[in-house]
Structure formats: C-alpha cells, structure tokens
Amino acid sequence: MPAHLLCCIAPLFRDAILSENVLKDRRLHPRKDPCTTVISFSHFLPRQELLPEKRLLYFPPIAKAVGSRHLGERIRALAPDLHIFGHTHYGWSTQLDGTRYLQACVAYPRERSDRPFSIYCRGEAGAASAPPLLVYSHPGRNFPAYEGFWSKYYEEHPRRPQDLQWIYRPPRNQASVTAAVRRFVGGQRGLVTDEGISALL
Template identity: 40%
Template sequence: MALDCLTSTTKACKDFHACKWPGELSSGDTSLALYFDAINDNHLNAVKEIQRTCSQIITFSHFVPRQELCPEKRMLFYPKLPKIIGSDFLEFRIRSIHGIHGSACHLFGHTHFVWDAVIDGIRYVQAPLAYPRERKRRMNGGENWLPFCIYSDGKFSDRLTPCYWSDHYSANPRTPDNTELAPWVARFYNQT
C-alpha cells in the first residue's frame, strides 16, 4: 500500500520533523502537553483578574481541546490524526478559566476543519484560514474571504456557517463502535 508511510504519527505529521525538543520532552508520552500547559501557570494572576472583571471570556489555542471537535477516525483519510492534535490538559485548562461564565467561547485551530458547536456549555469555534488550496475549495473559490468575527458590540456573533463536521454531528450521533470506513475514505484507500 502506498500509504505505509502513514502508519506512524511521527512520519505523517510535519510537527515531528520541524520541531526539536529538549531530551526530557517526548512526543511519545504526555511530557510535551504537560510542559506547554505549565507555561500557562505564569499567567494565573492575569486570568484571575479577567475572571473577576469580565462577564464574557474568549480563550484561544492552536491545538484541539476535545476529541469531539474532530471527526471520528473512520471519517478521516489519516485515522491517527486524533492522537496528535490536542490534549486533555488543554480542555481542563479551558474549563478552569471559563468556570461558570454564562457565555464562554474557545477558539482553536490545527485541523483546518470549520467547526462551531457548543459542548458542555462552551462554544468551540474553528474558522481556519487554511492552506490556499483548501480556502479555494471551501470558500467561494477563495475570493473575498474575510476572517470570521466572533465578538463585536458586546456580544458573540451568530453561528459560523457552513460547518460541515459540526453540522454533521449536531444531526448525527457519534458512533465510536462503527469501524466501517466512510465511503470517501474507503475509495481513497482502494485507489492506492
């Protein structure tokens, strides 16, 4: 099979080739996620001040904080993607910041899937700039594309549309026990 190189996450993801970590940090365990999460501890006083003075909080991350913000692996051309896109520590951090705020929003990136969904009281939005070829395919041929405005005039924007995957999961439950490849994935692998 031509996709044998995709059997390892370290071979498939450029992050493993483009980044060099000190010896005690590893991409094979949670040490990197813990390291980056701990950096946020330097800003705890600022977070407490924001929590005390703001009624609406928007948090940001490059990485994905929840598995539910990625299609199920049977839907993906690269089924190991969920193993390398985020961390449970990130979700815990987000929840500790938002606390009981009524209008909580987290913006994330990394996967390039357009997403807008509320899960457990937090709105999660990904409005990716994406690569030029992806932008051209998704958004009017890439013409007149503008970034998505999430907050203006004291309120959050309406839902981002269209959001293929979050729309799919708002209408269809996740089926983690189903291991049958999605038709487009099966066709892709049968071609190789």
C-alpha cells in the same frame, strides 16, 4: 480592548504559563462576573468532540495528535464564553457545556480546492464565510452565529465509536468519496455509514 473583554492564549503543555490570575481571580471568571467576556485561543483542540470521527478523516492518524487532556482541563477551568482553535483544518462552530467553540481555518490551497464545504463556516445567510471572521461584537456582547459542515452534522447525529470502517480506504477514489460525503450530509440522509457512501459511489 474594552475593559470587560479578556483574551488569553491557552497553552498545550504543563510547563507553559497561562495567566494564573485568570483562573484564580473570581472577578474575571465569566460564570462569576456576567459583565466580563472571556475569549480564549489555542492552536490545538481542547476536546475530542471538535474533530470528526477517525473513520471520516482524510488522514486518520491525525486523531492521535490534535490536542491533550491537559489543554481540555485548562479550558474547562477557564470556562470562556468563546474558545477559538485550529490545527485540523475543519470549519467548526458549536457550543458545549456553556462555551462556544469556533474554528475558522485558512487551510492549504489543495484543501480549499478539494473540500471547501468542510473548511469554511457559513454565516447566518448561509453563504460560506472565508477568514477572517468576526467572532465578537462589543456593542451588546454579541457573538455572530456560524455553521460548520461537520459540527452541524454532529448536532443532529450521534458518534459511532464502534464503527471503524475508514470511508477513504483504497481502492476508493478520494475525490469521489468526498463528493459522496457532501451529497450524503447535504441531502440529510442520516448517519454517514460506509454502506451509505458505497451506494453513492
């Protein structure tokens, strides 16, 4: 591993030990030492912004078990150049408060069949990029650019926490709703709303 590249795993629970030296040693802090690249990893999400709104999820209860405030605090304290996470099976690529966040999930076979567009990130050429993905190139300290279906959507549209209408509710057919979501977002029709999805069903 190059001397200027530091990788660490961020724990979810308070009794787990993240290398405290990484947090305390100012020489290793990426905001203090521009020659050090820090990439951190966690299974769970450190921020709520890395998940689609509850009304847009296949399984809304998952929003209750995707991460923790403590994990978010650890990542903010570390301030990595890149944080890689998983758990939710949504391809994601965004930048928040100076840190890049990336999820390049494998997901379950049925998910890959039912909604590949929201699982795989797309590369600069626009083609879907199945894992494993190149996340860092040592020469030039380069982070390849990727685009996720929902993360791209949220770069262009605000969240609507006041909207609680679940778009996959019965008796709607899940496959039909998924196809409508893809057409809605892919066609740049604006905010995904229950009314907008209904018009495409």
